Amino acid sequence: MKRITDWLPALLVFVLGLALWQWVFSPLAGKFLLPRPSAIATTFWNNKSVLLQAGWFTFKEALGGFVIGSTLGIVFALGFARFRRVGNALMPYAVAASAIPIIAFAPITNAWFGVLNPHSKWAIAGILCFFPVLVNTLRGLTSVDPEAIELMRSYAAGELDIFRRVRFPSALPHIFAGLRVATVLAMIGAIVGDYFGGSVGALGVQIENSISLFDFPLGWAAIVVASAFGIAFYVAVVLAERWALRGVPAA
């Protein structure tokens, strides 16, 4: 357990950053282009129900993509780990694909599924989540200590037992590393997907509209909401990881 003194430096930096923004950066840049935190907070408060609803809407888009993309990533990794030849043939493309700015496909998924259909956002968020989860899970499944496997074989354990009791548990930290990255990517996918068209109730659309109307405080307030949902999503996965890996020392 961390004590309050451990958190203090980080908290100080946060307060100092806000103060600098409020009284130095904003006045320098002009309050119009870079609204003060106080103005952003006020705007948020006045529009909180719309913004939070929009945030929830976009979060659901991200979550859908996260679930689909991560599930497929794990399933494919299981297949690649089981059938090494198939994996060896396909992994170079998966690694290459994970290096492409996949977000550029957002207009295409919008065109495929329709801008108002949440499936278009699921698709782009899902594709973004797929590759890091695939790559990390596969690394986890294939980097098991060979002696741990030999021991299981010496107990005459079958493949399924070895998977359940050794391969999967030792891959879990890697899987969670992939899932953590995926939460961030899912939010990016959903919001950028919104930018290329979506329901007016979506957060990305709110950001886009308010900025194009030069309502910067509202745009910033929406970005703060997006960040809050993104951080909450990430923290939720970290908590799930802590629970799943209780008893395992932190890497």
Next chain:
Amino acid sequence: MSRRLDGGGPVAPETVVELEGVSKEFAQGKTVALRDIDLAIGQGGFISLIGPSGCGKSTLLRIIGDLIQPSAGRVTVHGKPAHQARLDRDYGIVFQHPVLYDWRTVAKNIALPLELLGWDRGRRADRVKEMLELVELTGFENHHPWQLSGGMQQRVSIARALSFSPALLLMDEPFGALDEMTRERLNMELLRIWQETGSTIVFVTHSIAEAVFLSTRVMVMSARPGRISDVLEVDLPQPRSAALREDPRYFELVTQVREALVRGGADKVFEELSFDELAPEEGE
């Protein structure tokens, strides 16, 4: 668990492990890891395999345990092929690293083979308790492996290997990564466990002192290709005590093993083997 009656000396009561003409080649015959190994290990014996790095002693242990297939020859355990012996769970294996599963508690690590055997919860708990007493770790059942010292981890690993009462214990430099004091304490503990369980042990080691102190028989291996170059019967009295490390006969045997190693691999052996355990030790 029966108390053992004899030292597993030259006249072995019953053959547990038998190897005939076992060879192992890697890279399509370019590397010969083992050539023409014949050996027989009797019930209750404590057999050490000692030799320089790369002499194939770990490979030989894995062949006995059916974890590696020999290129030629036959391995029989209790009159069965090694593969059948593995399926019958005749082997308890301990590696140099404890290879404990971090996400399992000490108790659950020890119970793992029992889960695979389909034992129910109550029976598993009873056996785990028994095993913890055997390796003197009672009270640590709910700890996780990484909360224990290296020596304690290795004791858990030994408890796990013994939990299902395998007839044959295969140990691959089990104390090689431990400090000297811990190693000597675990040597004594292993001897006590061996006496109590009456199991047969095949023990791979780098240490001449350890091999002589523990074994009923020392098999000296030489490298390139790996083969058994000498077999020495250790006629020290049973049960062994720490005082034995100061016995003249003990030193004689240590010298014999060392000479056998030199004959088998000359100068290379000297680089790779440790002689630093030979200093007389105070009691446990």
